Amino acid sequence: MSELTSNDTAPRRIPDRLGSPLRARLLSWEMLLLAVAVAIFIANSLASPYFLDAWSLSDLTFNFTEKALIALAMALLIISGEIDLSVASIIALSSTLMGMAVQYGVGTPGLVAIGIGTGLLCGAFNGLLVTRLGLPSIVVTIGTMSLFRGISFIILGDGVYKGYPSSFGFFGQGYVWWVISFELALFLVTAAIYFFVLHKTSFGRRIFAIGNNHVAAQFSGLRVGQIKFVLFCLTGLMSGIAAVLLTSRLGSTRPAIAQGWELEVITMVVLGGVSILGGAGGILGVVIAAFIMGLMTFGLGLLNVPGIVMSIFTGMLLIIVIALPILFRRLRNAKPA
Amino acid sequence: MKALLKQREFWLLAVIVAAMWLVSLRSPGFIQPASLANILNDTSILIMLALGQMVVILTRSIDLSMAANLALSGMVVALLNIAFPGLPIPVLVLTAAVFGTLLGAFNGLLVWKLNIPPIVVTLGTLTIYRGMIFVIAGGSWVNAHQMTDAFKALPRGSFGGISLLSWFAILVVGLFYLLMTRTPLGRSFYATGINPTAATYVGIDVGRTRFIAFCVSGMVSGVAGYLWIARYAVAYVDVAGGFELTIIAACVIGGISIAGGIGSVAGAVLGAIFLGVVNNALPVVNISPFWQMAISGLAILLAVIFNARTERKRGRIILKQAEHAA
Numbered sequence A: 001m002s003e004l005t006s007n008d009t010a011p012r013r014i015p016d017r018l019g020s021p022l023r024a025r026l027l028s029w030e031m032l033l034l035a036v037a038v039a040i041f042i043a044n045s046l047a048s049p050y051f052l053d054a055w056s057l058s059d060l061t062f063n064f065t066e067k068a069l070i071a072l073a074m075a076l077l078i079i080s081g082e083i084d085l086s087v088a089s090i091i092a093l094s095s096t097l098m099g100m101a102v103q104y105g106v107g108t109p110g111l112v113a114i115g116i117g118t119g120l121l122c123g124a125f126n127g128l129l130v131t132r133l134g135l136p137s138i139v140v141t142i143g144t145m146s147l148f149r150g151i152s153f154i155i156l157g158d159g160v161y162k163g164y165p166s167s168f169g170f171f172g173q174g175y176v177w178w179v180i181s182f183e184l185a186l187f188l189v190t191a192a193i194y195f196f197v198l199h200k201t202s203f204g205r206r207i208f209a210i211g212n213n214h215v216a217a218q219f220s221g222l223r224v225g226q227i228k229f230v231l232f233c234l235t236g237l238m239s240g241i242a243a244v245l246l247t248s249r250l251g252s253t254r255p256a257i258a259q260g261w262e263l264e265v266i267t268m269v270v271l272g273g274v275s276i277l278g279g280a281g282g283i284l285g286v287v288i289a290a291f292i293m294g295l296m297t298f299g300l301g302l303l304n305v306p307g308i309v310m311s312i313f314t315g316m317l318l319i320i321v322i323a324l325p326i327l328f329r330r331l332r333n334a335k336p337a
Numbered sequence B: 001m002k003a004l005l006k007q008r009e010f011w012l013l014a015v016i017v018a019a020m021w022l023v024s025l026r027s028p029g030f031i032q033p034a035s036l037a038n039i040l041n042d043t044s045i046l047i048m049l050a051l052g053q054m055v056v057i058l059t060r061s062i063d064l065s066m067a068a069n070l071a072l073s074g075m076v077v078a079l080l081n082i083a084f085p086g087l088p089i090p091v092l093v094l095t096a097a098v099f100g101t102l103l104g105a106f107n108g109l110l111v112w113k114l115n116i117p118p119i120v121v122t123l124g125t126l127t128i129y130r131g132m133i134f135v136i137a138g139g140s141w142v143n144a145h146q147m148t149d150a151f152k153a154l155p156r157g158s159f160g161g162i163s164l165l166s167w168f169a170i171l172v173v174g175l176f177y178l179l180m181t182r183t184p185l186g187r188s189f190y191a192t193g194i195n196p197t198a199a200t201y202v203g204i205d206v207g208r209t210r211f212i213a214f215c216v217s218g219m220v221s222g223v224a225g226y227l228w229i230a231r232y233a234v235a236y237v238d239v240a241g242g243f244e245l246t247i248i249a250a251c252v253i254g255g256i257s258i259a260g261g262i263g264s265v266a267g268a269v270l271g272a273i274f275l276g277v278v279n280n281a282l283p284v285v286n287i288s289p290f291w292q293m294a295i296s297g298l299a300i301l302l303a304v305i306f307n308a309r310t311e312r313k314r315g316r317i318i319l320k321q322a323e324h325a326a
Helices: A021-026 A029-047 A054-061 A065-079 A087-103 A108-132 A137-156 A166-173 A182-200 A202-212 A214-219 A224-250 A261-271 A283-302 A307-334 B002-006 B008-026 B033-058 B066-083 B089-114 B118-137 B149-156 B164-182 B184-194 B196-201 B206-232 B243-253 B265-284 B289-325
Strands: A175-177
Touching (some): A029 A283, A054 A182, A054 A283, A065 A224, A087 A108, A087 A137, A087 A224, A108 A137, A108 A166, A108 A224, A137 B243, A137 B289, A175 A182, A202 A214, A202 A224, A214 A224, A261 A307, A283 A307, A307 B089, A307 B118, B033 B066, B033 B164, B033 B184, B033 B206, B033 B243, B066 B089, B066 B118, B066 B206, B066 B243, B089 B118, B149 B206, B164 B184, B164 B206, B184 B196, B243 B289, B265 B289
């Protein structure tokens, strides 16, 4: 990703003293996001009397959990300095192969294995091309994005796969306890695992090291290629899981399934404070960003705002949230001079 | 001759010619002049857009908002055409160009003045521009019967056996060739991409060059917006949906390095023509058009593997020359 940077000519700003921990915590990205989330939540509950209801709050989680699951792995991948634009196409291919298996009478456990396995293999394919052949990930995954969804189109054409077994419906429609859906529970558990891996293990530190300076990381004895390969596999795996959930929720497969999700997933990750240039970011921000996007889509939906107009808000949110800290920093730097 | 064999444009041309020859074995009509003119006509808009994207990619940036810009500019001129049917077509084309440039300039300003990575900026503006189409059109479509005949006629007219749309593309290719090879601005796009630090030392404002590159891609998208809407005689929110990636695919196949600084007008044009030939050949050889997506995906992967190898080789050769000099 570093080749797409625009600030490689600007000198890197080195802080001359460290801020106090409390102040740093108050000004942190996560707090800013949390404030935005709370603001949207309050605005929603004022705007619509139907918003503050356990079941409608539960419903709103369905429109982001699948994307957010992919965003967790994508965050790690982007922190390591790579990107995967093929995630939505992996969903399409996984879903198509699951649909195909249904025609041969494969049961629910088999379908889940096929869906997740396909995702893992697609991720491994991306990872091999990037790490073994040393190709830029943005181009490789633009290519595999066409390739994976293209295979779905070859298999399905303009057709549709239906007839998933009823037990398969649990993953996308079932509830674990009261209003907590299986999808939400899975997302929260997975987010906790990703938080632990990225922030509490040496594997996580290695991802940051690679993203900050992959040459230095290589000289420090890190297996850069191997770690990046694992991250591509993880992203593929999460896309496979998302494919299982989405297919189960919709109950049908078309080749255009999840079209355009790659951009929404990346928006979620960047909004969550992960630097698109690699080397910085955290899981907590991504989780809050996922909730922000879910809250906003759902709230605007309650107000009968069409989906396409919501995308204006998503786009502006992305640009403003990134531009504001840059403007503030510039103002603060300008003052002493 | 040896130099020619080293050029990736030559190999791409050879692949295209070979593909066309193979298809013509099955159906000789494919390489008749009328069929070739048809392929050129189908590919014209992609050629123009690929050239605009090339300039941006050369400066180490990327413009994901081109297709959305195209759709929005197209909708704006379509609505103008309904509101003021008397407006002459050149005025509408100019409006599309200016409007597209403004949208591109907005991208460019964010990249230049705020230093936000281009991929993030254009990801955001891509969704904003698409949403704005819905807002300005009130969610409705503009259909053929609402447009004036003059509006629809321009790209469909023909001159000398090929369509005016194709002539438009040829004109744009010529202009880009002059811009990239004969002007300081064209050279500064390359300099900015190949080594931004060195470019700064020789007095090129890297940020400003990137800004201009985004204006260029915006202008091309604007004009292409009018041509697209006039050609298909319909304007709606999802016009050219997902086309931004086809444009980038044409550039990658044409050998334009996503790392910046490497690429040529001929490459971008051939990359676009390759995709056009594939799209037109599939129905002729009785392959379902559903294969099209997978084939272009495979082409992108093969092209990037091929490009990476030639770029690496070139690096070694330069080192050898340096050793000889010493």
